[in-house]
Amino acid sequence: xxxxxxxxxxxxxxxxxGAERKRAARGATRPGDRIFLGLSRGSGILxxxxxxxxxxxxxxxxxxxxxxxxxxxxxxxxxNPSGIPxxxxxxxxxxxxxxxxxxxxxxxxxxxVGIALFITHYAxxxxxxxxxxxxxxxxxxxxxxxxxxxxxxxxxxxxxxFGWLDDYLGWTGIFEWGGGAPRSLLTVGVLLAxxxxxxxxxxxxxxxxxxxxxxxxxxxxxxxTRWEVIRMSVLPxxxxxxxxxxxxxxxxxxxxxxxxxMVLSPTFDISASLLDPGGGTFAQNIASKFNEATVxxxxxxxxxxxxxxxxxxxxxxxxxxxxxxxKEYSGANA
Amino acid sequence: xxxxxxxxxxxxxxGSFLAIEDISMTxxxxxxxxxxGPSGCGKSTFLRTLNRMHEVTPGGRVEGKVMLDDENxxxxxxxxxxxxxxVGMVFQRPNPFPTMSVYDNVAAGLRLNGKYKKSExxxxxxxxxxxxxxxxxxxxxxxxxGSGLSxxxxxxxxxxxxxxxxxxxxLMDEPCSALDPISTLAIEDLIxxxxxxxxxxxxxxxxxxxxxxxxxxxFFNLAAVGQPGKLIEIDDTERIFSNPSVQATEDxxxxxxx
Numbered sequence: 001x002x003x004x005x006x007x008x009x010x011x012x013x014x015x016x017x018g019a020e021r022k023r024a025a026r027g028a029t030r031p032g033d034r035i036f037l038g039l040s041r042g043s044g045i046l047x048x049x050x051x052x053x054x055x056x057x058x059x060x061x062x063x064x065x066x067x068x069x070x071x072x073x074x075x076x077x078x079x080n081p082s083g084i085p086x087x088x089x090x091x092x093x094x095x096x097x098x099x100x101x102x103x104x105x106x107x108x109x110x111x112x113v114g115i116a117l118f119i120t121h122y123a124x125x126x127x128x129x130x131x132x133x134x135x136x137x138x139x140x141x142x143x144x145x146x147x148x149x150x151x152x153x154x155x156x157x158x159x160x161x162f163g164w165l166d167d168y169l170g171w172t173g174i175f176e177w178g179g180g181a182p183r184s185l186l187t188v189g190v191l192l193a194x195x196x197x198x199x200x201x202x203x204x205x206x207x208x209x210x211x212x213x214x215x216x217x218x219x220x221x222x223x224x225t226r227w228e229v230i231r232m233s234v235l236p237x238x239x240x241x242x243x244x245x246x247x248x249x250x251x252x253x254x255x256x257x258x259x260x261x262m263v264l265s266p267t268f269d270i271s272a273s274l275l276d277p278g279g280g281t282f283a284q285n286i287a288s289k290f291n292e293a294t295v296x297x298x299x300x301x302x303x304x305x306x307x308x309x310x311x312x313x314x315x316x317x318x319x320x321x322x323x324x325x326x327k328e329y330s331g332a333n334a
Numbered sequence: 335x336x337x338x339x340x341x342x343x344x345x346x347x348x349g350s351f352l353a354i355e356d357i358s359m360t361x362x363x364x365x366x367x368x369x370x371g372p373s374g375c376g377k378s379t380f381l382r383t384l385n386r387m388h389e390v391t392p393g394g395r396v397e398g399k400v401m402l403d404d405e406n407x408x409x410x411x412x413x414x415x416x417x418x419x420x421v422g423m424v425f426q427r428p429n430p431f432p433t434m435s436v437y438d439n440v441a442a443g444l445r446l447n448g449k450y451k452k453s454e455x456x457x458x459x460x461x462x463x464x465x466x467x468x469x470x471x472x473x474x475x476x477x478x479x480g481s482g483l484s485x486x487x488x489x490x491x492x493x494x495x496x497x498x499x500x501x502x503x504x505l506m507d508e509p510c511s512a513l514d515p516i517s518t519l520a521i522e523d524l525i526x527x528x529x530x531x532x533x534x535x536x537x538x539x540x541x542x543x544x545x546x547x548x549x550x551x552x553f554f555n556l557a558a559v560g561q562p563g564k565l566i567e568i569d570d571t572e573r574i575f576s577n578p579s580v581q582a583t584e585d586x587x588x589x590x591x592x
Contacts, residue, residue, distance in 0.1 A: 125392075214429040218492070220390055222443040222499065223419030232442060236433035 058306040065299035073303065079268050079285070081300035082293070088300045090307050092268050096185055096279035097308065100260070101253040103189025103274070104196055109246050111193075112200035117230060119201075120208040132205065139198035147262035150191040155263060158182035158190070162275050177275040183265040186274040188281070191263055192256055196249035203248060207241030208234055240323040247319040254312055257283035282308040336363035336533045337403045337502040339384065344398030345562075346376070346383050348391065353379045355562035357398075359552060366525060366534045368544035368571065371554030372586070376563025377537050380554070381505050384535065385421035386414040402502065419447060422496035422532075426508040428488035430480035430495070436463075437476040439491055443499040458498055466494035467524050486517025493524065497532070504528065506536040510543065522547050541587060545575050553583045 068086050071078050076089025115135065119128040159182060166177035215233040224232060235242075260281050266288060267278035280288075286301045293301060339361040346354045354376035361367045369377040382388040383396050386407060400407040407417050430439045440459045444450055450458070459476070463469040468490040472483070480491050489509060496504060506525075510518040525547045528534060538544050544551050552568035567580045578584050 212429075214425060214427055215431065217387065217390070217425065218429040218431060218495075219442075221385065221387060221418055221423035221425070222446060222495070223415050223417075224446055225415050228446055232431060236431070239433075 055309070058302060058309055061299050062303035062306040065296065065303045068296065069300070077268055077270070079289075079300075081297045086296055086300070090282070090304050092270055093280050093282045093285050093304055094307065094311075095270050096188075096264075097254055097281040097283075097311070099274065099279075100185045100188040100192055100281060101250055103186060104192035104253045105246060105250055107190065107193035108197045108200055108249060109242075112197050112245070112249075113204055113242060115197075115201045116204035116208050117234070119205050121226065121230060121234065132202075135198045135201050138194075139202065143195065143256060143259045144262075146191060146195050147259035150187070150259055150263040154191055155182055155187060158187050162186075165275065173272050174274055176273040178273075180277045181265065182275070183263060183277045184271075184273075184275050185264070185279050188260050188264050189274075191259055192253045195256060195259060196252050199252065200242075200245045200249040203245030204238065204242050207238040207245070211237045243319055243322055247316060250315055251312060254308065254315070255283050256281075257287045260284040261287050336531065338363050338401075339503060339533060339535070340399075340401040341384075342399045342401075344380070344383060344396065344400065346379050346388055346396050347394070349393035352562040354383075354554075355564055357565045359565060359568050361533060361535060361550070363533045364529055364531070365549040366529045366536060366547055367550045367552060367568075368548035369535065369537045369552050369554060370539075370541060370544050370586075371563070371566075372556070373539075374559065374563070375554040375556045377552075377554045378507055379563070380565075381507055381535060381537050384503070384505055385423055386417045387423065389414065419443075419499060420501055421503040421505060422499065422501035424489070424492050424496055424504070424506045424509045427512050428485055428492050430483075430488050430491050432479065432481040434480060435477045436472050436480045436483070436491060439480040440494050440498050443495060447499060462494040462498035463491075465497055465528070466490040467520060467527075468494055484517070486513050486520060489513060489517065489521060490524065493521070493528075497528065501532065503533045503535065506534065508537050508539060511539060518543070541575075545571060551575070553578070553580070553586065555582055555586070 065081065065086075065088075066073050069081075069088055070085040071087035071089050073089055075091050076087060077092055078087040078089055079092075080086065081088045115131070119132050123131065162177045162182050165175040165186075169175035170177065211234050215237060216229050219229040219232040261284040264280065264284060265277045266280040266284060268280065269278060271278055282304050286305060289297065290301055341360075342358045344354070344357045345352060357380060369381065371377050379388060384400060384407075386396075388394045388396055396408060398408070402420065406412070407421075430436075431442060434442065437459055440462050441450075441455050444455060444458060460469060460473075463472060468487060471487060472491075475482075480488065483491060489512075493504075493509075510521050513521065522543065525534060525536065529549075536544075536547065548571045550568060551571040551574040553566045553574065554563050555566045556563040566582055567574070567578065569578065573579075574583060575587060578587065584590075
């Protein structure tokens with residue numbers, strides 16, 4: 001590893017013997033190096049151990065529940081793990097989790113990218129700094145506060161939007177509104193969008209800020225307008241960073257618990273319309289049911305948690321694939 | 335195509351700092367003019383005032399006149415974006431768009447300027463790459479990323495990108511300082527060919543390069559650090575390097591100071 005350091009300490013006339021060279025290759029000749037190597041290696045291994053422990057725990061408890069499940073675990077709309085026979089499935093939860101997260105992403109990603117571009121490329125320095133500071137504050141608001149605000153302010157104020165969507169897009173079926181309280185997946189999606197906006201904005205902002213000056217000047221010198229500079233230099237360079245940022249946001253949206261539980265009125269069915277109250281998400285369902293659950297009920301909730309865990313892993317893997325696919329075109333080898 | 339540049343009474347500032355003071359000069363069409371001088375004397379800053387890139391730097395502003403034939407680049411109602419489409423620029427470090435292929439890099443400026451048919455684009459891209467002496471090396475890898483080329487090839491790609499839009503003037507800011515001698519030679523040969531079609535201004539720290547490629551040479555200097563840079567003299571390259579009229583020029587060229 002640290003061959004250059006070795007060469008400095010060893011007299012150049014005497015080549016290091018085998019054992020010494022081996023030690024040098026491990027980079028652990030000095031006590032400080034040894035301690036630091038041990039610490040960093042230990043931290044690295046610890047992460048893997050924790051992940052493996054979580055996966056093992058979830059898999060074990062989930063298998064206990066699923067083996068007793070009389071309904072189809074993946075497709076059933078039932079959630080009655082303490083019944084006789086126990087019947088439960090995650091179809092409603094998977095649908096609700098994915099749909100609300102997709103809505104949140106669809107709203108939050110474009111707005112976040114817009115805010116980040118404004119801060120880095122349009123706003124005067126001082127205004128940009130002020131906006132960035134406010135966004136940082138938004139990120140620090142606890143999710144329970146978002147939940148309170150969502151339940152007490154957002155829900156009563158969604159009627160107008162719901163009516164408008166019903167008027168103009170109701171014919172699609174997706175935006176049909178029967179007039180129920182707007183405690184629906186769409187409201188959850190809007191709330192989640194606000195919650196994940198700060199993290200996506202902050203990460204995107206850092207990425208856009210790092211676009212090399214020479215790439216932007218290349219576009220400028222060709223006679224690009226400010227928007228064209230952003231399109232030709234900034235966005236392509238920031239693309240993988242924005243994807244990573246979005247995945248961080250998506251991770252939070254998928255796992256968000258309290259705010260969803262406070263806004264949604266959970267039911268165990270799937271409605272074609274995003275505006276109808278009802279539905280549920282994995283995290284919300286676990287939080288709502290955990291306290292009163294029997295042992296079997298808890299295992300069933302853990303089984304649903306395992307599915308959420310797997311979905312999160314898949315999402316992250318997909319993001320890495322997208323980033324890797326165009327690696328040779330990334331700014332990294334410029 | 336090529337136009338005459340006529341600068342008079344030009345000052346450029348960074349914030350309140352006067353970087354170059356009272357510069358006047360004429361650059362003839364279809365000629366190569368080299369700017370030489372010690373670091374910090376403002377030659378790059380001056381070059382960047384010629385396509386209004388100076389004002390892109392925060393705090394950058396310019397006073398004075400830059401006439402391109404009979405149009406003042408700093409006149410009222412002149413759009414800097416339009417100026418930059420007329421005055422192309424090549425930078426010190428090769429900067430092809432890393433996310434674009436060789437083809438797209440060359441076509442980038444054209445796509446900004448308007449709509450072209452695929453066949454027209456193909457023709458212009460080929461012509462520009464040939465003009466930059468790069469065609470034979472990249473014709474089989476037009477769809478590969480431009481950042482995969484060698485440094486010298488990347489710089490010629492940047493030149494192809496700049497000349498694809500048929501500018502009137504081509505500015506080069508130390509185009510060879512990041513390149514090895516072979517690539518430098520290739521670029522210098524290319525400059526000799528390009529001056530048939532364009533007005534070329536090149537900033538260089540390499541005095542042999544200035545002597546080799548340019549018809550006219552301008553020497554810039556500054557009295558002390560913190561003082562504005564000034565144009566000391568501009569004359570035929572031969573004269574500047576054999577018998578300059580100002581003592582400071584001779585001192586600089588012969589290596590007695592700097």
